[in-house]
Amino acid sequence: MKQYIGPEKILEKKKKYIMPCLGHFYQEPPEMVKGNMQYLFDHTGKKYTDFFAGVSVMNCGHCNPQITKAVCDQVNELQHVCNIYLTENFVNLAEKLAQVTPGNLQKSFFCSTGTEANEGALLLAQLYTNNSEYISLRHGLHGRTKLTMSLTGISMWRTDPNPVGGIHFAPNPNCYRCPLKKRYPECDMECANMIEDIIGYATSDKIAAYIAEPIQGNGGIVVPPKNYFKRVKEILDKHKILFIADEVQTGFARTGKMFAIENFDVVPDIMTMAKALGNGAPISAFIAKPEVADIYTKPGASTLGGNPVSTAAGIAVLNYIEEADLIECAKERGAQLKAGLAEIQNRHSIIGDIRGLGLMVGAELVDKDNSPAPEKADLIVEEMKNNGFIIGKNGIARNVLAFQPPLVITKEDINNMLDALEKAISKYE
Structure with missing residues (x-):
């Protein structure tokens, strides 16, 4: 039987050999050593039902046999050239x-991480428009390179002291x-309308692109009103500004559509993707309309981007999503999850808001005055881990419980998690 060094030794080595910017969940973190579809196992053999999927990566499940076989077969045939x-x-x-993305998105460039995909999409927008300014959203998260970090609207992730202008x-x-302290729908989507004002008074009218996550993940599972992106796209088209949809966290059936932007009936000019595309294999891509993509003619390559192993994983992922009908699974189980959370909310005022699409759902925890309750979120996440359930947390105040499980999660799994969640809430609210 394999011997593991255990959490204490890992933390000791982590402190000595890993840069301190990399944190970890939990006061008492387990050492994860095995995965099997929607389940994880630690070094003691304890089983956990995973409701975070490595932050929306393992949409098809941990160590999915079909995808694992495709990867192993490829490794034994040709690994890299x-x-x-x-x-x-x-x-x-x-x-x-090209077949599964919306509209006429057609030509791709492969790389290895979501950050790379966003960086490449932003470069492509500059090449096409010959402009160099950008519009991003507050509370968005787009990566850890200088440009993508500068486009991130969450201060805790903006490490660079000299961001890009x-x-x-x-x-x-x-x-x-x-x-803006307004209420929907009386607001007439002023948050979208303000983009027109920003273009008019805050820019030099040299904007290459607007970039946004269709659902803000790290920002707290923020779902826009149905017509928000339509209004935004009208403004962008008027000013000949490209729309980049960052689907790094939201893509590949997670929201009940293959890509989250499809929930809003808008086709972006460029789309980025990563995470679930490889189901654990490092792969990302940006895809664009032909007229945009074809401007990129100066030599460009990615040493590991689109390598045979990662692309074998990507093909297997797309095949499995279709064969297992994971889009429908996300819709059905997501509806069950939201309904169950709503029942808990009716009995416990600590849940201030429930939002999400498909199996990308957030529950915002609040105190009696409706202020964020991050300390209680920490306690509940820890308690859930102790009871065998891995859930995430995000939001600007880190007070949003994030439920983004593998899309193979079952009805029974969700019911069991909801029962454990209500017990944890009752203990700490």
Whole structure:
């Protein structure tokens, strides 16, 4: 039987050898050593039902046999040659992405991380428009490179003391905590309308793109009103500004659509993706309309982007999503999850708001005066872990419980988690 060093030894080595910027969940973190679809196991053999999926990565489940076989078969055949050589997988995956993405998004560029995909999409927008300014949203998160960090509207993730200039932030469409102190629908979506004002008075009218997550993940599972992106797209089109949809966290069936932007009936000019595309394999991509993509002619490559193994994983992921009908699973189980959380909310005022689409759901915890309750969120997340359930937390105040499980989660799993959650809430509210 394999011997593991255990959490204490890992923490000791982490402190000595890992940069301190990398934190971890839990006061008493377990050492995870095994995964099986919607379940995780620690070094003691304890089983956990995973409701966070590695932050929306394992949509098809941990160690999914079908995807694992495709990866192992490819590793044994051809592991790497760089994408400057011809292999089949990367063009076959690009073809599949053109088929499953909305509208006329067609041409892809593969890389390894969501940050890289966003960085590449932003560069493509500059090349196409010959402009260099950007509009982003408050409370958005787009990556950890200098540019993507500068476009991130959450201060805790903006490590760089000298951010890139020419970036303008628009109010995010959070109807529960409206930054403009208005109420929907009487507000007439002023948060979207303000983009017109920002273009007029805060920019040099040299804007390459507007970038947004269709649902803000780290910002607290913030879901815009149905017509928000339509209004935004009208403004962008008027000013010849490209729309980049950051689907790094929201893509691949998570929201009950293949991509979250499809819930809003808008086709972006460029879309980025990562995380669930590889189901644990490091792969990302940005895809664009042909007229936008075709401007990118100066030589560019990614050493590991689109390598045979990662693209084999991507093809297997898309096949499994279709065969297992994970889009419908996300809709059905997501409706069950939201209904169950609403029942708990009726009995416990600590849940101030429930929001999300499909199996990307957030429950915002508040004190009696409706102020954020991050300390209680920490206690509840820890208690849930102790009782065998892994859930996430996010939001600007870190007070939003995040439920983003593998899309293979069962009705019984959700009911069991909801029972444990209500007990944890009762203990700490």
